[in-house]
Amino acid sequence: MAAIEMEAVVRAFGATRAVNGVSLAVPPGAFLALLGPSGCGKTTLLRLIAGLERPDAGRIALGGRLVAGPGRFVAPEARGLGMVFQSYALWPHMTVAGNIRFGLRIQRLSYAEERARIGEALEMVGLSGMADRRPHQLSGGQRQRVALARSLAVRPGLILLDEPLANLDAHLRETMLAEFRRIHAALRTTFVFVTHDQDEAMAVAGLVGVMNAGRLEQLASPADLYRRPATPMVARFVGRGRTVPVQVLGRSGGLCRIAVQGRVVAVPGDAPPGPGWLCLRPRDLAATAGGGLRARVLDHRFQGGGHLVTAALEHVEDGGTVDFTLPRPPHPGETVELSLTGGWILPREALRAETPLQHRLLAGAGADA
Ligand SMILES: Nc1ncnc2c1ncn2[C@@H]1O[C@H](COP(=O)(O)OP(=O)(O)OP(=O)(O)O)[C@@H](O)[C@H]1O
Ligand SMILES: [Mg+2]
Numbered sequence: 001m002a003a004i005e006m007e008a009v010v011r012a013f014g015a016t017r018a019v020n021g022v023s024l025a026v027p028p029g030a031f032l033a034l035l036g037p038s039g040c041g042k043t044t045l046l047r048l049i050a051g052l053e054r055p056d057a058g059r060i061a062l063g064g065r066l067v068a069g070p071g072r073f074v075a076p077e078a079r080g081l082g083m084v085f086q087s088y089a090l091w092p093h094m095t096v097a098g099n100i101r102f103g104l105r106i107q108r109l110s111y112a113e114e115r116a117r118i119g120e121a122l123e124m125v126g127l128s129g130m131a132d133r134r135p136h137q138l139s140g141g142q143r144q145r146v147a148l149a150r151s152l153a154v155r156p157g158l159i160l161l162d163e164p165l166a167n168l169d170a171h172l173r174e175t176m177l178a179e180f181r182r183i184h185a186a187l188r189t190t191f192v193f194v195t196h197d198q199d200e201a202m203a204v205a206g207l208v209g210v211m212n213a214g215r216l217e218q219l220a221s222p223a224d225l226y227r228r229p230a231t232p233m234v235a236r237f238v239g240r241g242r243t244v245p246v247q248v249l250g251r252s253g254g255l256c257r258i259a260v261q262g263r264v265v266a267v268p269g270d271a272p273p274g275p276g277w278l279c280l281r282p283r284d285l286a287a288t289a290g291g292g293l294r295a296r297v298l299d300h301r302f303q304g305g306g307h308l309v310t311a312a313l314e315h316v317e318d319g320g321t322v323d324f325t326l327p328r329p330p331h332p333g334e335t336v337e338l339s340l341t342g343g344w345i346l347p348r349e350a351l352r353a354e355t356p357l358q359h360r361l362l363a364g365a366g367a368d369a
Helices: 043-048 098-105 113-126 139-153 170-186 198-204 222-225 232-237 357-362
Strands: 004-013 016-026 029-035 057-062 066-068 081-084 157-160 190-195 207-212 216-222 244-253 255-260 265-268 276-279 285-287 293-303 306-313 319-325 335-340
Touching: 004 043, 016 043, 016 057, 016 098, 016 207, 016 216, 029 043, 029 198, 043 057, 043 081, 043 157, 043 190, 081 139, 098 113, 098 139, 113 139, 113 170, 139 157, 139 170, 170 190, 190 198, 198 222, 207 222, 207 232, 216 222, 216 232, 232 244, 232 276, 244 319, 255 276, 285 319, 293 319, 319 335
Parallel strands: 029 190, 029 207, 081 157, 157 190
Antiparallel strands: 004 016, 004 057, 057 066, 207 216, 244 255, 244 276, 255 265, 285 335, 293 306, 293 335, 306 319
8 A cells, every 4th residue: 555645636826836737656765865956846745645735626635534624624633744844943942852842732742651752752763862852952853853863753654854954964864864854764654755856866866856846756676767857858967968869770688770961770669650759868978989979068167077068969959958077178179079978868858848949849750659
């Protein structure tokens, strides 16, 4: 039974559909990251799961129990979940133990049981011995751990985290990501972790949902998102992908034969013959004399010990921009010969025309499209 199940969920604020028809199923014990640009609806989706927002349409079930849908709405405190926010939201006048106890108050436990839960939660986040401190006597990372301990103490079946690391410096973020992974592995509770940082999402989660303009573009493992993006948005958002228009000539055995710059090459993918999009990451291209592809340098910067070059593929109309690395700085306007060492043809059903040329190509693809 899925830990979270959503069916065609919509939440609108005036004319803005913050969440626009999202359906998903998250298996129990999963660590799901919700990833997407600012304003794409991540927080709203999390608040819908928590019961802090009511859907305008659609259904939400948690652990097989309908919590929101036509004629039904279960209040947040009755959903058996814990929530951790970016701002920690700790009570400044209470001690660490007091903050955690406050979260436990609705469970009406005995004093001894409360103490045991507080001790257990603090141990889990590595803060044993700090129970009597107040929030201002803690570092940012420690405060975030208290916020996590407070939700763990309730022993929820589901923990929702909204950009919990956004206030921390890069080093502390790394440490806390490792902590979240460790705690998740120990508890096997379902975690939903919202972030707009793809490295954070890929590092921490077993399952990543990419959102764009209120929609869920793809829900997959980090490796699948990277290797087999389902939509142009995912291709571009994850791992600096570029999308290049190509003609698919045929497919067999997980490969597509494509024509690009008048040459025929085989690339992994599963799309029918017709216009298609090739997703290329910097690692999918290598500068090779006689490589067959020609690209004119537009820009470059030093990164990761090499020169990351942005270049326009010759004779590719509209969106034929690619990135690759060179061991040396390129000359401005230089033409570099490239060979294809990877890539991925986007599935046809994912293609939505975004530019006039794409409209023309897709319209011409006929019944196949
Ligand atoms: N209470 C509200 N009233 C009106 N509009 C809202 C409200 N909450 C969210 N929105 C709008 O809904 C859209 C999605 O907002 P949401 O906060 O879910 O985005 P997000 O993906 O969490 O963004 P960020 O990464 O910046 O936190 C935005 O356009 C936002 O302005
Ligand atoms: Mg948000």
